[in-house]
Amino acid sequence: MAEIRLAIVGLGKIAHDQHLPAVAATPGISVAAVASRNATLDGVPCFLTIEALLASGVEVDAVALCTPPMGRHRLAAAALRAGKHVLLEKPPGASVAEIAPLEALARDRGLTLFATWHSRFAPAVEPARALLAEAEIRSVRVNWKEDVRHWHPGQEWIWQPGGLGVFDPGINALSIVTRILPRPLFVTEAVLEFPGNRATPIAASLRLGDAAGLEVAVEFDWRQTGPQSWDIHVDTADGALVLSGGGRHLSRDGAILHDAPEREYTEIYHRFVALIGAGASEVDLAPLVHVADAFMLGERRVVAEFHW
Structure with missing residues (x-):
């Protein structure tokens, strides 16, 4: 499988502290672009919005959504409609019901949707x-x-x-x-x-x-x-x-x-690469249901x- 070109959406504290180092430590995936209102990353194309990224022609295969949960459904749906695999930071959304349409969209498009729970990888x-x-x-x-x-x-x-x-x-x-x-x-x-x-x-x-x-x-x-x-x-x-x-x-x-030692996010990205390779998704909503x-x-x- 060719290396997965990843776009990070929402380059905030969690992306800087966890996602960027984890991607760098994971074979088979690399950061190819960023979409963020308040930050840029040297060496890759940067955009203010996911819409601008997806319309740019920059080639990406997958998107990691590191934004706050409010409004994330729209971002995930846009990425899936554009043919991109999607990784969701926890919690996967601002509501429980908004995740099922994303699962259906990923399934219909043959894409991976991965709702991550980083503490499970401790x-x-x-x-x-x-x-x-x-x-x-x-x-x-x-x-x-x-x-x-x-x-x-x-x-x-x-x-x-x-x-x-x-x-x-x-x-x-x-x-x-x-x-x-x-x-x-x-x-x-x-x-x-x-x-x-x-x-x-x-x-x-x-x-x-x-x-x-x-x-x-x-x-x-x-x-x-x-x-x-x-x-x-x-x-x-x-x-x-x-x-x-x-x-x-x-x-x-x-x-x-x-x-x-802690390797939670590195393990998350190893799992994401494996899911994409297997053509599978992984979405467990139990923690969000309890909340x-x-x-x-x-x-x-x-x-x-x-x-x-």
């Missing part, structure tokens, strides 16, 4: 999944708490409708939980804390369950200072498993079982205003 996630496949799981507790000022400095879009608020990082935890647990989950209750001056929550408490009666307790908070917490605790009949560091480390009863259900079921509480 090195200890698959080992945890293998251990839990046949385990007697008694309870699950998730603590995903970080400092929004550090990770999203000045990014107002996260507080706007569709920006998800604390669910922007929280959906990473849900993407791991829905991968490692053997049965589908559903939200049973939620409490969402909204700053008085913001449209999206700064903290959330969820309870999820499954058909066998398993209970999963989830705590998200964007007000964490000091050490950051990205931990999933699973109590099993064989001991207490802890998946920590956002999925980098796995231990059981304090003994390290798996610990490896949507939390907003639908959740009790809304107003808390102190948030200011940068």
